[in-house]
Amino acid sequence: MGIACALGSSAAWPQEELPADFSEGFYGFSDAVPEVLTTTRLRQPKVRVPGTTTVIEGDMIRDLGIMSLVEIFRLVPGMVVAEVGSSTPVTTYHGTVHYEQRRMQVLVDGRTAHRATLSDMDWQTMPVPLELIERVEVARGPNSAAYGINAFLGTINIITRDPADTAGVEARVVRGSRQYIRTFGSVGDAGGNYDWRLAYEKRKFEGFDYQLERDPVTGEYGPYPFHDGHDINVFNYDSRLEIRPGINTELRAGVVDGVNEEDVFKNGELGATANPDIDVRDYYLQTRLNVSPSESHFFHIQASYENFDRRQRWPILIPSGVLTCLENGIDVFANEDECLRTDDEGNPPLSARVNADSEDSRLELEVQDTLIFNPDLKLVSGLGYRADTYRSETYFNGRGNNYQSRVFANLEYTPINWLTLNTGGNYERTTTTHEGYFSPRVAANFTLNDNHALRLVYSRAVRTPDGFEQDPDYGFTLRDVEPEIWAEYEGYRVESVDIWEHPELVTLGEELEEERITSREISYFGQFPIDQGSFQLEVRAFKDKLRDMISGVIQFDDWTLDNNVALDQKGFEVEAALQYPKTTLRATYGYLDQDGWYTGPADYDEEEKTYNVELLGRLSVRHSGSLAAIRELPLGFTLSGAMYWADELRASEFQRLDMRLAKSFYRSDFTGELALTMQHYIDEEPDLSSDNNIEDQNQFFVEAGIRF
Amino acid sequence: MKRASWFQTSHHDHAAVTWPPVLFLLAILTVFLSTVAQAQDLAVNTVYIASSGNPALDQHMTRLLEDALGDKAAVRPLTNGQTATPDDAPIVTIGPSAFSRVRQANRRAPLLAMLVERSFIKDYVARNPGQISAVYYDVPLELQALIGKAVLPHATKVAIIASTETAGLYEPVVDKLPAMGLQPRVFIVDTEQDLIPTLVRALSYGDFLLAGPDDRIYNPSTIKHILLTTYRRNRIVIGPSQAYVKAGSLASGYAPFPAMAKAAAEHLHHYFGSGELPAPDYPDQYSVEINSQVARSLNIPLPDKETLERELDQVWSQYEGSEK
Incomplete structure (x- = not known):
């Protein structure tokens, strides 16, 4: 018997009549096929994408035993993950941030997940259970051309599983070291015109074992309990209703409720006497209308509303000397010896309650249209509008709004079979600076069949300061004031302008300008069919110029933000994956050479200049990478291992080895899984901060899951 | 069953050679004419x-x-x-x-x-x-499985979904796949509501979904859900026929x-x-239809056409040889 191949087009004669309902062919319903979506908003195979994009499949995340959302990014070349403050997870691509993660756009199913006015990411409270992740795409490099002014260093797009793909019932429980608890359950249905899913996840964790602090009672410096856990509950509803062929609507909603613990040594201003835990009460609503008038034209209209409501309240005890300083207009922290003491009359300290409550909301509207003129000419374009509302007595002394509007487009053109050109741009106006910005990207992909591409990419992007950076009005209002002699302070607002520690450095009130980045990339993507398997390799070399970077301190008693640092950075990154029967191997490596210098006021002393430059380098690591292997064993067992490392992470380095052994059960009416995961911290030294301590270098997790 | 008439005619002419001489010439003539007629019958x-x-x-x-x-x-x-x-x-x-x-x-x-x-x-x-x-x-399911293996060389597990009534369709191939280095598993769908939940479980098992000519599972009203769910899980569908390849299935053999x-x-x-028809059989030559657009979308590196054809021809010959 002989075999002949017909690749690509159908044979000349229609061998079989197509069933009428899908006679429009592949593109008639291919909206969700996992091509790279993030980089340009067009669905593109990697050989045509104008930039390097890492795609991490949900199955890999689960197979490697990753225990929290942020840890996924250890698998992305050039990204670093760490914890700051009270175990607050942070991640970034190419450093430049620390506490506040401002320079990457983060999307969940196309909805901005970045907090609106405090310009930060809260990974612990993200409404994304690990079980629901379909894949995570990270477009590495400036991506403002597609996603606007905050996609400065890159874009993270978390795509959750379609409700049609999770029909049935699933449950999973995970228990582990440091009181790690994760319980997940989902129920849903698919088929017909209406697919839906209701999911719940509980995440609870004690955080690090101890910090190094001075015991308030004994006065001894050493290990001290760290109040840095969290207890978060997430509810999600996702649905898709097919109105008629070619038109469907998605509705998503979610609620996040819980407590994020904050340690009094790490958070809480004005002499906090108890842990200033954060009460989380977020919710979101998202709807999207998808219309496909034809296989070559489709568009969507999306509206989302997100509300981040945080209540953070704590008691304080203020020495009476502080009140004297406040009355006399003496900067409290600049004159600590004079102010932080009992006053001359020997009055008792003032006790009160303060809060750092904040509620910020984002309304986003987006229209996106895709035209496929032919397989070699595709255009995506759209309009976006965003209204941010912030309410905080502490951060803004009331409420305010910021507005952004934008127009974007990307044209993919393949004039000859070995060349694909992408040209895209985004024009945006924002009321935070009252200016408009254009962020372009041009790229040429030289391709060899469908398996190899050499890309040349040039892009520019900006980041505008967020509402809090630009227009703060920072102060704590005293409530429940005691004792009686301080009753006049009830409702008094202690403002940062009253307590500066370094008044000569304060920049509050100065207009901040946008940060700018110009990036050049040469990258190669290749996939090689090999005997019994396949091999993928992606190499990215980059050279970036970052100018007018905003650096400085953003604290209640110190405010030195300014466009005062310039950075040049270059490096390369490698991502490779090898698949052969029963085995998957994956490796990543990132090398970053970052060179920064101070561009602010020349009269500052060298130490201050250096400090401002170093602030942007706290999460900039020279070497980072990961190795992962997943091996299927007989009898339904799967063994996986992963090694993560980040070198020169400030003074420390991070190295961890994860191993997971799972056993799957396939029965006629259910599928089950049992697994044991061990995380081995190779270094005894804590990473990033001396407070991030774990008593046992080996951490264990057990999990059980079932799907009907 | 009766033989075709021209065979019967030929049989009667053979008996005429024993007749008397007068008739012999007639017989010769008859034989001659009959032969011509037979030749004409052959043509018609x-x-x-x-x-x-x-x-x-x-x-x-x-x-x-x-x-x-x-x-x-x-x-x-x-x-x-x-x-x-x-x-x-x-x-x-x-x-x-x-x-x-x-x-x-x-x-x-x-x-x-x-x-x-x-x-x-x-x-x-x-x-x-x-x-x-x-x-x-239809195409032998063994061939479809080999196509899946050729497209995805690292594949070792084959997911199959079938109804209780149609599971028998896969019985022969389930027995034969282990010899090809593939471990099949059939997931039974009892009701329409079970289709996607069962498919999700099947995809968590298999490297690819082997689709046979089972209209209860694969039909115009289900194929869209099946294909999308499969691709979103980064898996592929092989089969059930050439038409489904155009619709979005990654590949299928066809005659x-x-x-x-x-x-x-x-x-x-x-x-x-x-005068008798032989037993039914498959054609002796197959082609493979591949949706290269889907392959590109899923970042599946396809070997070039000649290599794929050669590999398939080789493994299929080996398989057929081992079956004899």
Whole structure:
């Protein structure tokens, strides 16, 4: 018997009549096929994408035993993950941030997940259970051309599983070291015109074992309990209703409720006497209308509303000397010896309650249209509008709004079979600076069949300061004031302008300008069919110029933000994956050479200049990478291992080895899984901060899951 | 079954050689004329075509069959209302409805079914060997599995979904796949509501989904959900047929029409020679249709056409050799 191949087009004669309902062919319903979506908003195979994009499949995340959302990014070349403050997870691509993660756009199913006015990411409270992740795409490099002014260093797009793909019932429980608890359950249905899913996840964790602090009672410096856990509950509803062929609507909603613990040594201003835990009460609503008038034209209209409501309240005890300083207009922290003491009359300290409550909301509207003129000419374009509302007595002394509007487009053109050109741009106006910005990207992909591409990419992007950076009005209002002699302070607002520690450095009130980045990339993507398997390799070399970077301190008693640092950075990154029967191997490596210098006021002393430059380098690591292997064993067992490392992470380095052994059960009416995961911290030294301590270098997790 | 008339004629002429001399010359003449007539009969053995209802398809198949039969038989359409053929000439039915129609009209007619699947025809054949035969339209599932392995060389686990009634369709292939280095597992779908949940579980097992000619699972109302769910899980679908490849299935084997016509012609020649149709069979040549757009979308590196063809030919020959 002989075999002949017909690749690509159908044979000349229609061998079989197509069933009428899908006679429009592949593109008639291919909206969700996992091509790279993030980089340009067009669905593109990697050989045509104008930039390097890492795609991490949900199955890999689960197979490697990753225990929290942020840890996924250890698998992305050039990204670093760490914890700051009270175990607050942070991640970034190419450093430049620390506490506040401002320079990457983060999307969940196309909805901005970045907090609106405090310009930060809260990974612990993200409404994304690990079980629901379909894949995570990270477009590495400036991506403002597609996603606007905050996609400065890159874009993270978390795509959750379609409700049609999770029909049935699933449950999973995970228990582990440091009181790690994760319980997940989902129920849903698919088929017909209406697919839906209701999911719940509980995440609870004690955080690090101890910090190094001075015991308030004994006065001894050493290990001290760290109040840095969290207890978060997430509810999600996702649905898709097919109105008629070619038109469907998605509705998503979610609620996040819980407590994020904050340690009094790490958070809480004005002499906090108890842990200033954060009460989380977020919710979101998202709807999207998808219309496909034809296989070559489709568009969507999306509206989302997100509300981040945080209540953070704590008691304080203020020495009476502080009140004297406040009355006399003496900067409290600049004159600590004079102010932080009992006053001359020997009055008792003032006790009160303060809060750092904040509620910020984002309304986003987006229209996106895709035209496929032919397989070699595709255009995506759209309009976006965003209204941010912030309410905080502490951060803004009331409420305010910021507005952004934008127009974007990307044209993919393949004039000859070995060349694909992408040209895209985004024009945006924002009321935070009252200016408009254009962020372009041009790229040429030289391709060899469908398996190899050499890309040349040039892009520019900006980041505008967020509402809090630009227009703060920072102060704590005293409530429940005691004792009686301080009753006049009830409702008094202690403002940062009253307590500066370094008044000569304060920049509050100065207009901040946008940060700018110009990036050049040469990258190669290749996939090689090999005997019994396949091999993928992606190499990215980059050279970036970052100018007018905003650096400085953003604290209640110190405010030195300014466009005062310039950075040049270059490096390369490698991502490779090898698949052969029963085995998957994956490796990543990132090398970053970052060179920064101070561009602010020349009269500052060298130490201050250096400090401002170093602030942007706290999460900039020279070497980072990961190795992962997943091996299927007989009898339904799967063994996986992963090694993560980040070198020169400030003074420390991070190295961890994860191993997971799972056993799957396939029965006629259910599928089950049992697994044991061990995380081995190779270094005894804590990473990033001396407070991030774990008593046992080996951490264990057990999990059980079932799907009907 | 009666032999074709020209064989019968030839038999009677042979007996005439014992007649008296006067008649001998007549006999010689008769033999001569008979031989000429036999030669003429050879040219006019007739095959009737029962229409599929698609004129273009009928014309195409008729032309291919004429080419395959050469000058040894004529191909004529079965006219409307015609239930029998002269001299028990065989009828080639195109598609299952044509077969059913002709079969209901004349249960004694010799029928060669084309464009029918094995599952459709096997009971008829079992009850009427020699009278009913077929050239299978579907592709051996073993070949489909090998195509999956060729496209995804690291694949070791094959997911199959079937209903309780159709699980038997996969019984033979389930037994044979382990020898090919593939571990199959059949997931049973009992109700329509179970389809996607079962598919999700199946995809968590298999490297690819092997789709057979099972209309209860794979049909126009289900294929969209199946394909999308599969691709979102970064898995692929192999089969069930060429049409589904155009719809979004990654690849499928298929029998080219000329190969089916060639096989049909061989069956018919056998009939003309023996008066009985041979057992139904698959064509001896297959092609593979691949949706390269889907492959590109899923970042699956396809070998070039010649390499894939060569590899498939090689492994399929090895497989067939091992089966003999």
